[in-house]
Amino acid sequence: MAGLEEASTPFGAAAAAATGAGSAAAHAARPFALGNEAFRPSARLAGLERMGERLAQRIRTVVEPFARARTQVAAEPLETLRFEEWRAALPGFTSLSLYRLRPLKSGMLLAIDPDFVAWLVDAFYGGGGAPAKPKTREFTPTEERLLSRLADGIVEQLVEVWSEVVALTPALAxxxxxxxxASLVRADEAVVLxxxxxxxxQGRAAGVSILYPLGALRPYEALLAAKVHDEGGAGDAEWxxxxAEALETVRLPVRSVLARPELTLSQLVALKPGDVIPITLNPRVPLIVANRRIASGTIGEQDGRAALxxxxxERTVR
Structure with a gap:
């Protein structure tokens, strides 16, 4: 027994040590840096993605008059990331327009490829459509004017698409x-790209980006998630x-009032079996549904039963 105890003691100690080490490892504090978590697009922003597809069609109508050519615009999937991460990936020279969209908080950033702006100026004024030289310093006055018209046109279409969810009032900041x-939100805050x-x-592909603060979209997530926003196609007509067919089978209680005699309070209190209340039948009685008169007619008889x-x-029923 002693030998067994001596043999089992080290094993038990080792097991306890291992258990203790495992428990300590499980509960050990691990380093964590706030803001380093991976942001993921909210599933409730799916409505924003669908709105982006519609906005892509509208952006095409804004760009084509400047490009003087057929243009394709494709909406990319939403991406959620930190603002500083997005800003670090931008080139040293770019076009950034900050708009306030009331009642959204914190506004919205519109980023446009500067080389695309230069190409649009060349195409608008009859250029040959050759790729523009990369811009690295500043816009010319002509490019500034075209950029202003282009950005304002895109924001105008964005407001039109958003009108299904909320009426926005844009203002260039x-x-x-x-x-x-570019200061939209704090560097560590999440944004939706x-x-x-x-x-x-006749030109190379270019990028246009719209950046929303994720916090500004939170109050509208339920509306964005709930919106089906069908365009009124065949499915909508069938529905x-x-x-209408289902409503036609709904049954409603209908009543008619033959007479409305009046009694004093003393007569009402003195009522007893055998009393007779004289009434006068009107030649025409109403047909009432939910306290609303919808028709009138005369009392008669049909198949041995009283009928109206x-x-x-009434004209208001139709």
Whole structure:
């Protein structure tokens, strides 16, 4: 027994040590840096992605008059990331327009490829469509004017698409060409990136990006998630027809009032079996549904039962 105890003691100690080590490892504090977690697009922002597809079609109508050519615009999947991460990936020279969209908080950033702006100016004024030289310093006055019209046109279409969810009032806050001065939210805050790839018929593909603060979209997540926003196609017409057919079978209580005699309070209190209350039947009695008079007619008889023959239907029912 002693030998068994001596043999088992080290094993038990080792097991306890291992268990203790495992428990300590499980509960050991691990380093964590706030803001380093991977942001993922919210599933409740799916409505924003669908709105992006519609906005892509509208952006095409804004770009084509400048490009003077057929243009394709494709909406890319949403991406959620930190603002500093997005800003670090921008080139040193770019076009950034900050708009306030009331009642959204913190506004919205519109980023446009500067080389695309230069190409649009060349195409608009009859250029040959050759790729523009990469821009590295500043926009010319002509490019500034075209950029202003292009950005305002895109934001106008964005507001139109958003009108299904909330009425937005846009206002330009600033334009920047240096990402360092782009201040939408704090560097560690999450933003939702909505990219559009624009491909003119005779030019290279370019990018236009819209950046929303994730916190500004939170109050509208339920509306964005709940929106089906069908365009009124065949499915919508079929649904309306089926709804109309279902409503036709709904049964409603209908009543008619033959007479409305009046009694004093003393007469009402003195009522007893055998009393007779004289009434006067009107030649025409109403047909009432939910306290609303919808028709009137005369009392008669049909198949041995009292019946009401409709003489008049109220116009407000139709």
């Amino acid at each position: 600033s334009r920047e060409t240096n990402a360092t001065y 909505q990219r559009f790839t624009i491909t003119p018929a 309306r027809m089926r709804l 023959m409709i003489d008049h239907v």
